[in-house]
Amino acid sequence: xxxxxxxxxxxxxxxxxxxxxxxxxxxxxxxxxxxxxxxxxxxxxxxxxxxxxxxxxxxxxxxxxxxxxxxxxxxxxxxxxxxxxxxxxxxxxxxxxxxxxxxxxxxxxxxxxxxxxxxxxxxxxxxxxxxxxxxxxxxxxxxxxxxxxxxxxxxxxxxxxxxxxxxxxxxxxxxxxxxxxxxxxxxxxxxxxxxxxxxxxxxx
Amino acid sequence: xxxxxxxxxxxxxxxxxxxxxxxxxxxxxxxxxxxxxxxxxxxxxxxxxxxxxxxxxxxxxxxxxxxxxxxxxxxxxxxxxxxxxxxxxxxxxxxxxxxxxxxxxxxxxxxxxxxxxxxxxxxxxxxxxxxxxxxxxxxxxxxxxxxxxxxxxxxxxxxxxxxxxxxxxxxxxxxxxxxxxxxxxxxxxxxxxxxxxxxxxxxxxxxxxxxxxxxxxxxxxxxxxxxxxxxxxxxxxxxxxxxxxxxxxxxxxxxxxxxxxxxxxxxxxxxxxxxxxxxxxxxxxxxxxxxxxxxxxxxxxxxxxxxxxxxxxxxxxxxxxxxxxxxxxxxxxxxxxxxxxxxxxxxxxxxxxxxxxxxxxxxxxxxxxxxxxxxxxxxxxxxxxxxxxxxxxxxxxxxxxx
Numbered sequence: 001x002x003x004x005x006x007x008x009x010x011x012x013x014x015x016x017x018x019x020x021x022x023x024x025x026x027x028x029x030x031x032x033x034x035x036x037x038x039x040x041x042x043x044x045x046x047x048x049x050x051x052x053x054x055x056x057x058x059x060x061x062x063x064x065x066x067x068x069x070x071x072x073x074x075x076x077x078x079x080x081x082x083x084x085x086x087x088x089x090x091x092x093x094x095x096x097x098x099x100x101x102x103x104x105x106x107x108x109x110x111x112x113x114x115x116x117x118x119x120x121x122x123x124x125x126x127x128x129x130x131x132x133x134x135x136x137x138x139x140x141x142x143x144x145x146x147x148x149x150x151x152x153x154x155x156x157x158x159x160x161x162x163x164x165x166x167x168x169x170x171x172x173x174x175x176x177x178x179x180x181x182x183x184x185x186x187x188x189x190x191x192x193x194x195x196x197x198x199x200x201x202x203x204x
Numbered sequence: 205x206x207x208x209x210x211x212x213x214x215x216x217x218x219x220x221x222x223x224x225x226x227x228x229x230x231x232x233x234x235x236x237x238x239x240x241x242x243x244x245x246x247x248x249x250x251x252x253x254x255x256x257x258x259x260x261x262x263x264x265x266x267x268x269x270x271x272x273x274x275x276x277x278x279x280x281x282x283x284x285x286x287x288x289x290x291x292x293x294x295x296x297x298x299x300x301x302x303x304x305x306x307x308x309x310x311x312x313x314x315x316x317x318x319x320x321x322x323x324x325x326x327x328x329x330x331x332x333x334x335x336x337x338x339x340x341x342x343x344x345x346x347x348x349x350x351x352x353x354x355x356x357x358x359x360x361x362x363x364x365x366x367x368x369x370x371x372x373x374x375x376x377x378x379x380x381x382x383x384x385x386x387x388x389x390x391x392x393x394x395x396x397x398x399x400x401x402x403x404x405x406x407x408x409x410x411x412x413x414x415x416x417x418x419x420x421x422x423x424x425x426x427x428x429x430x431x432x433x434x435x436x437x438x439x440x441x442x443x444x445x446x447x448x449x450x451x452x453x454x455x456x457x458x459x460x461x462x463x464x465x466x467x468x469x470x471x472x473x474x475x476x477x478x479x480x481x482x483x484x485x486x487x488x489x490x491x492x493x494x495x496x497x498x499x500x501x502x503x504x505x506x507x508x509x510x511x512x513x514x515x516x517x518x519x520x521x522x523x524x525x526x527x528x529x530x531x532x533x534x535x536x537x538x539x540x541x542x543x544x545x546x547x548x549x550x551x552x553x554x555x556x557x558x559x560x561x562x563x564x565x566x567x568x569x570x571x572x573x574x575x576x577x578x579x580x581x582x583x584x585x586x587x588x589x590x591x592x593x594x595x596x597x598x599x600x601x602x603x604x605x606x
Contacts, residue, residue, distance in 0.1 A: 032339060032340055033337075033338045036369075037368060037369055061334075061337065061338065064334070064338060066338070104303075104308030106303060106339045107338060
């Protein structure tokens with residue numbers, strides 16, 4: 001179910017709503033069937049930047065419009081709605097299926113499993129459409145996997161922006177720590193999370 | 205240090221009984237598999253490796269991805285050779301095994317040893333490759349054994365369709381290349397896209413029984429640095445000599461109106477041209493005018509009375525070099541230059557002194573010689589005197605002793 005903004009965005013600051021991007025663990029974001037490895041990270045930015053494609057966009061391989069995007073969060077979040085900006089000329093995705101808290105889904109899993117929710121998308125080049133979630137099912141989300149099985153007829157699927165609206169808790173679902181074997185300490189293994197997510201965001 | 209889960213697909217078909225790789229293709233494969241497993245687990249302790257066979261009664265997974273090296277080595281024992289390889293099924297089963305890996309954070313990789321002919325169409329292989337690429341699985345192929353026509357192209361097409369920013373590789377190993385594992389050590393399959401595997405590869409080569417061909421000159425630089433250095437020096441000089449010869453050939457091509465004058469002086473001319481070339485190498489710079497000057501000197505020497513001390517000194521350098529192959533072009537060029545200018549060139553002397561004056565070069569040569577201590581005062585005195593008065597003939601014979 002889509003809802004269109006029926007107010008002009010100047011008096012109501014939409015950007016603060018779509019601030020769950022701050023809680024996304026960007027280095028661990030991955031996608032399957034992307035043409036350029038790592039291009040998926042450019043898709044998560046602030047709402048004001050949603051139409052700014054200077055950082056690149058996510059594109060699927062030639063001849064294959066399926067995309068699978070894996071989004072881990074730095075803490076558990078509750079997702080209220082999702083906004084997707086696609087590309088022009090039929091490269092926008094037509095359907096979206098969401099899976100929650102599942103690691104390592106690949107295409108055969110995604111096609112056979114029942115998603116938590118799925119939507120039919122419209123071409124949304126301005127980024128004004130949002131798709132509501134069944135909020136009760138999207139509580140305590142540690143990671144989100146979005147599967148885009150089809151597009152509007154082009155050879156590839158392009159995604160410029162994915163925005164998530166909701167609330168972040170400070171809890172972490174996944175308690176197993178990453179094990180690092182060290183004979184001598186390697187500073188690059190011990191990056192501090194100085195720019196990670198922090199603080200609550202709230203929804204009007 | 206990439207975190208990776210690898211499935212190795214072994215070919216145990218009848219074609220691997222062949223002995224064109226020593227001791228037979230299957231054993232060579234097994235050695236290579238052992239080395240790869242070691243390399244993977246050493247580069248990152250959390251890496252896992254699994255093994256499956258593609259021939260025999262059917263595709264069979266011997267061990268699912270595990271980081272336990274002992275299990276992997278154990279399963280390689282007692283394998284039967286027989287049947288025909290099923291490449292497509294093997295890759296698909298490998299993909300399935302990787303899909304169910306325990307640690308989903310690991311990257312997926314399949315390594316295929318293709319020893320028998322490939323019966324599949326290029327299209328089928330490309331479709332398989334696309335599916336692997338879509339699920340971001342990397343593929344490495346080792347093409348050895350049967351040289352079927354079309355097999356290298358098919359495998360290249362397969363790897364090209366999987367390849368995503370250089371993560372997949374293909375290696376062709378002909379039977380003449382020696383041991384399969386030794387050839388693989390230097391490939392990106394082992395070195396893992398240029399990361400930490402090369403350290404392991406060097407250690408493995410040193411530890412392995414053959415331990416020889418892992419290095420450029422068959423010598424471990426850690427064990428025998430002087431020998432490795434001497435070999436490297438002579439290799440560079442040989443290369444410089446060949447460049448000089450190529451340049452001369454190019455010059456000669458532009459002066460094709462060469463004289464076909466008397467061949468009576470052939471022998472001496474040849475020898476002195478070769479000597480001139482060797483002296484070139486010693487200087488390690490390819491300036492054409494220097495070469496010309498040296499050639500002139502060499503020719504002049506053959507024309508005039510051969511000064512034994514000079515040639516003695518040069519023959520010392522001669523001994524260091526490998527055999528010089530002479531070409532007619534060099535000879536014609538030498539003849540031409542002798543016709544043009546036969547005056548003995550005083551610059552030739554300075555060339556020699558330049559050579560001997562090149563301290564780093566000299567110290568390299570001297571340190572490479574067994575039984576000579578570069579810090580020995582007598583050696584140092586000798587070097588100093590050489591640099592000062594290069595015309596002293598009595599220095600040369602003593603230099604010759606070295």
